[in-house]
Amino acid sequence: MSFTFKYEPNFFTKKTCDEMVELMNRVSAMPPDSLCPDSVTYPALFNNLFTPELISQCEDVFGVQLYPTYSYARIYTEGDRLKPHSDRPSCEYSFTINLYNSDEPWAINMKSYIIDRHESILLTPGDACFYKGMENLHWRDPLESGEVYQAFFHFVDKNGRFSNYKYDEHDQMLDPATLYDLNNG
Numbered sequence: 428m429s430f431t432f433k434y435e436p437n438f439f440t441k442k443t444c445d446e447m448v449e450l451m452n453r454v455s456a457m458p459p460d461s462l463c464p465d466s467v468t469y470p471a472l473f474n475n476l477f478t479p480e481l482i483s484q485c486e487d488v489f490g491v492q493l494y495p496t497y498s499y500a501r502i503y504t505e506g507d508r509l510k511p512h513s514d515r516p517s518c519e520y521s522f523t524i525n526l527y528n529s530d531e532p533w534a535i536n537m538k539s540y541i542i543d544r545h546e547s548i549l550l551t552p553g554d555a556c557f558y559k560g561m562e563n564l565h566w567r568d569p570l571e572s573g574e575v576y577q578a579f580f581h582f583v584d585k586n587g588r589f590s591n592y593k594y595d596e597h598d599q600m601l602d603p604a605t606l607y608d609l610n611n612g
Contacts (some may be wrong), residue, residue, distance in 0.1 A: 431539040432546070432558035433488060435522075439553045444526040445520035447473065448576050451526075452502060454607040466507045471601045473498035473578055485582060488557045491522050494593035495600060500526075500578040503533070509567035513540070514560030516589040517596070520582040522557040530573030533558035597605040 439447075456467035477495040486493050496517040503509075514521065523535060534547040541562050548556050558565065560581070583589040594600050603609060 429557060430489060431542060431544050432548070432556060432563055434548050434550075435488065435555045436551075436556060437553045438484075438522070438555035439524055439526075441553060442551045444524075447500075447553055447578060447599075448527045450609075451502065453480045454609065457606075463501060463503065463507055463509050466501050469500035471497055471606055471609075472603050473580070474502050474600050474603055477580070479598060480523055481580075485557070485580070486521070487521065488522075488560075489582075491587070493520060493582040494510040494590060495586050496581045496592055497595040497601065498578060498580050501578070503567070503570050503575040503577065505570055505574070506527065507567075508569040509535075509565075510553050511536075511564050511566035511570060513564055514581075515576070516561065517592045518560035518581040519562045519584060519587065519589050519592070520557075521579060522555045522590050523550070523577060523579045525552050526576040526578055527552055527574075528573060528575045529570075533567060533570055533575050535536070536566050536568070540564065564607070 436458055450471055457470055460468055482493055532549040532551050534549050535556055535559055536547050538545040583592045
């Protein structure tokens with residue numbers, strides 16, 4: 428069976444999630460994007476977390492050798508929704524991880540283009556959903572209440588047709604310090 432998406436509970440520890448949330452609260456957010464026009468974003472903020480250990484764990488889940496491309500994060504608030512979409516080549520392999528939710532868990536919806544499979548996956552802090560971004564339509568229905576901090580990590584197959592998207596087509600991984608004042612606070 429072809430890999431479509433997979434739920435991984437407790438992929439990050441509570442301590443790691445708390446540290447990521449603290450960093451998001453400390454730095455200035457970037458403007459919203461077109462997929463979720465009311466939520467603030469943090470492109471590349473967690474690029475320094477692409478450690479060899481994390482990449483190896485993701486290779487084990489996906490079953491291929493990976494190059495990292497970039498990270499992304501978002502704070503969703505009541506009423507926000509993520510429009511249905513599939514991803515660009517830099518997001519050939521991805522995982523999304525819940526860092527914090529102030530209320531009930533909020534589902535991410537996945538629908539495979541490859542096999543007949545659709546699921547709504549509830550993520551609590553530390554839980555991840557691994558998926559092939561170009562092969563799965565994914566979205567979130569409107570958030571009923573509270574707020575959710577979510578991070579995304581993207582990769583390409585090291586030996587695949589999108590390997591040139593390594594580091595999101597930059598010479599090296601974008602350093603978060605070039606976008607954010609990481610010494611703030």
